[in-house]
Amino acid sequence: MNTVGTPHFAYRQNELYAEEIPLAQIEAAFGTPTYVYSRSALSANLEAFQRVLASHPAGANSLVCYAVKANSNLAILNLFARLGAGFDIVSGGELERVLAAGADAGKVVFSGVGKTEAEMEQALNAGILCFNVESAAELERLNLVACRLGKKAPISLRVNPDVDPKTHPYISTGLKTAKFGVPIEDALALYEKAAALPHLQVEGIDCHIGSQLLDPSPFVEALERVLQLLDALTTRNIPIHHLDLGGGLGIRYRQQDSEPSVDSYLRPLLDRLQGRGLKIILEPGRRLVGNAGLLLTRVEFLKPGEGKNFAVIDAAMNDLMRPALYEAWHEIQEVRRQPGSQTAVYDVVGPVCETGDFLGQDRALAVAPGDLLAVMSAGAYGMAMSSNYNTRPRAAEAMVDGDKIHCIRRRETVAELYALEQKLPD
Incomplete structure (x- = not known):
């Protein structure tokens, strides 16, 4: 039986596996909490974009630039670079990270509203794409x-x-009230200004409207407005060589949710762009990594109460911020299922000293202290947004590759958390 989101995490005889490895074996090797990723899932998710683009005439000259902010582990970046991906970065740190992972700087686009002079210089010297x-x-x-x-x-x-x-x-970026981008009605004048500046070279138009989109129609609506701008630029002899259509395609977080296919997202855009002769750049993030990862955690205590029952686990909001930040839903599943076991309804909470420290609420689970749980769909904005709040070392990260397990980030030690600090002099 498959879990939510991907066939690469599935139950075999009531035990949850990542590819060919039981999660209990990963816990024995790395402890908890640990982020677990599937190499096959990561590869398949990127290749789905590349395959649809390659199958359409308008997608022949295209580039998939993975949005690094979703998950910036070097192993994941290196895997995508090997598969031909480019990268969408939002900081100088992310640029240094992707280059360390083996990226081609000529496939890097640099987004973000607050680029510093130092970051601009760093990117220019590296020779980024745009x-x-x-x-x-x-x-x-x-x-x-x-x-x-x-x-x-x-x-x-x-x-x-x-x-x-x-x-x-919080993840809508294409409205006029957002901090991102320039209003499309102001863009023509700014392009004319850019074309006149001696040390700028106009290459393309970029548009990104938000994240976790499950209806492809807003993408098409945004493209229509971008094409009107493109036509206006053409009449003013400002050539455009590429369209960067951003990312944002959502994933399924709940079993009952629908999930748009990559084809249903890309096909209407590609059909509309056929004959334009433009390079197409896409910036998917969550769709490539979200359901390719989970957070493995252990139940420490069961705490019954009059109004609520609590399953206290060793992972917390510092490990996975999304539920506290967005009230985001993640499926939580027992790693070992015992047929016929009685379930109870729990809030699944961590040890952090905040009422908002929960990873799931009102979940029917059959668990006992010491049991393992898998918090699903945690590959995007999980480890990337984690912190050391309450002086908690961040989780380990492991990559499953068929019947092999690779440590791709060891667990921090407490001593490392304060290694950069100093006491006051006597």
Whole structure:
């Protein structure tokens, strides 16, 4: 029986496996909490995008740039680089990380509203593919930095089409109230300005409307507005060589949820772009890694109460912030199922000293102290958003590759958490 999201995590005789490895074996090797990823799932998710793009005439000249912020582990970045992916970064740190993982700088696009001069210089010296510029002030700064280095900076403007993606407000980025991008009605004048600046080279148009989108129609609506801008730029002799259509395609977090296929997302966009002769760049993040990972944790105590029953686990909000931050849902499943066992309804909570420290609420589980649980769909924005709150070392990370397990990040020690700090002098 498969779990939510991917066939790469499945039950065999009531025991949950990652590919060919039982999760209990991973716990024995690495302890808990531990993030567990499936190499096969990661590869299949990227290849789904590449396959659909390659099968369509408009997708022949395309590049899938993985959104590094979703999960920045070097092993995952290296795997995607080996498979031909580019990368969408939002900081100088992410640039250094992808280059360390073996990325081709010529396949890197740099997004983000607050690029510093140092980050711009770093990216120009590395030779990245394009800067996704998000304001008039950024245009001016980038031109000055490129002038100082004697270079031309390749740019696209991230345009804000004011399209409602119908997702959580914290991850909606294409509305006029968002901090991201420039209003699409202002973009034409900014492109004319960029074309006149001597150390900028206009290359494309960038548009990203949000994350965890389950209805493909907002993508098409945004594309129509982008194409109107493209046509206006053409009449003004400002050539555009690529369209960066962002990412945002959602995943299934609940068993009963629907999940749009990559084909149903891309096909309408590719059909509309046929004959344009443009390079197409996509920036998926969550869709590549979200359901390719889970968080393995152990039950410490069962705490019954009058209003609530609590299953206290050794993972917490510092390990997986999404439930506390977004009230996000993650399926929570027993690693070993005992047929006929009696279930009870629990809030699954961690040891952090916050009422908001929960990974799931009102979950029917058959568990006892010492049992293992799997928090599913945790590959995106799990480890990447984790912290050391309450002086808790961050989780280990493991990659399953068929019948092999690789440690891709060891667990931190408490001493490492304060190694950069100093006591006051006597």
